[in-house]
Amino acid sequence: MMNIPLSKPWITEDDIKEVAEVLKTPNLSLGPKLLEFENMLLRVSGRKFAVAVNSGTSALHLIIRSLGIKDGDEVITTPFSFIASSNCILFERAKPVFVDIDPNTYNINPELIEEKITDKTKAILAVDVFGQPASWDRLIEIAKKYNLYLIEDSAEAIGSEYKEKPAGSFGVASVFAFYPNKQITTGEGGVVLTDDEQIYKLSKSMRNQGRGEEETWLYHTRLGYNYRISDINCALGISQLNRLNKIIEMRDTVAKMYSQKLSEVEEVITPYISPDTTRMSWFVYVIRLKDKFYGKDRNIIIESLGRRGIQTRNYFEAIHLEPFYVEQFGFKEGDFPVTEFVADRTIALPFYTTMTEGEVDYVIKNLKEVIYEVKHS
Ligand SMILES: Cc1ncc(COP(=O)(O)O)c(C=O)c1O
Incomplete structure (x- = not known):
């Protein structure tokens, strides 16, 4: 593993x-x-x-x-x-x-x-x-x-x-x-x-x-x-x-590898880059699950990947629903529907400058298997 x-x-x-x-x-x-x-x-x-x-x-x-x-x-x-x-x-x-x-x-x-x-x-x-x-x-x-x-x-x-x-x-x-x-x-x-x-x-x-x-x-x-x-x-x-440009290029290569290889995974939406973004310096690589996999299913996918040695995260949680914001300002579910919709479906995949194609392939192979399991459970 x-x-x-x-x-x-x-x-x-x-x-x-x-x-x-x-x-x-x-x-x-x-x-x-x-x-x-x-x-x-x-x-x-x-x-x-x-x-x-x-x-x-x-x-x-x-x-x-x-x-x-x-x-x-x-x-x-x-x-x-x-x-x-x-x-x-x-x-x-x-x-x-x-x-x-x-x-x-x-x-x-x-x-x-x-x-x-x-x-x-x-x-x-x-x-x-x-x-x-x-x-x-x-x-x-x-x-x-x-x-x-x-x-x-x-x-x-x-x-x-x-x-x-x-x-x-x-x-x-x-x-x-x-x-x-x-x-x-x-x-x-x-x-x-x-x-x-x-x-x-x-x-x-x-x-x-x-x-x-x-x-x-x-x-x-x-x-x-x-x-x-x-x-x-x-x-x-x-x-x-001193090597910022190289770092940005290497991260871009990893991101492109992910997007290309994930294009055939129908349950996954890859990141959208606006035409106004004339240069993208990737911080994280965040996928969104298609509409029907969200909330509990998304969390099961994250947990199953974790058991397979792959660390992913639900980036981001909606800030207004963090407990102390709810307490202090009375925010509730439904206040910011687009944020909540996205926050319920996103997963940050492993992503770093020196990531290899073998590691990307391993993540994608396991992601596909885990999605299959969730679909058929
Ligand atoms: C959007 C955004 N704002 C602010 C911060 C805060 O930076 P730091 O963790 O260095 O305090 C971070 C980083 O973690 C961030 O992602």
């Missing part, structure tokens, strides 16, 4: 060497590797300013705080995402106002946004789900019309392009994230990207305990956090970023 994980970072001997080099220097934090990593991220995103931090969640929180979003404000966002894109709004006691998704791209549906805008709406936070950029042209139009901040959660989409513009370049500020399941990893890490000097200065200060601009050690101008990322992590990020 093969053991195939859901994801796996690609760490090379070069990566290890770069990390070890930092350990020979006195600069383990706030050193030259931080600046080098930030400068590389500016080139990937086409932004003016970068503030690297210890997670994508921290990066989102810094943006929310830098924009002054607070108690009682409303932020329009998607319920089909990783929970951090919505939790960052709760950190400042503002309210996430969910808008349902497009049934093909799984990104926020811009045509449903305007009806949710109120006097309290301050921002739209859209997510480039699974690596596919949201509909930025429409989102920019709506944000301009209603004078709202637009935030891009591009945690999953480093290197993707929307109409030939890089993911991470849209809205007033954006984030990438570098957990080990991401296209490139720093172990833990994230970054705030912006063209706005004020957001940059505030994020930089709040990353480091609210210190003033000169970063004098015991001079604190505002409430801040310890969201620093170490130079050890940044060295890994630099080494990984």
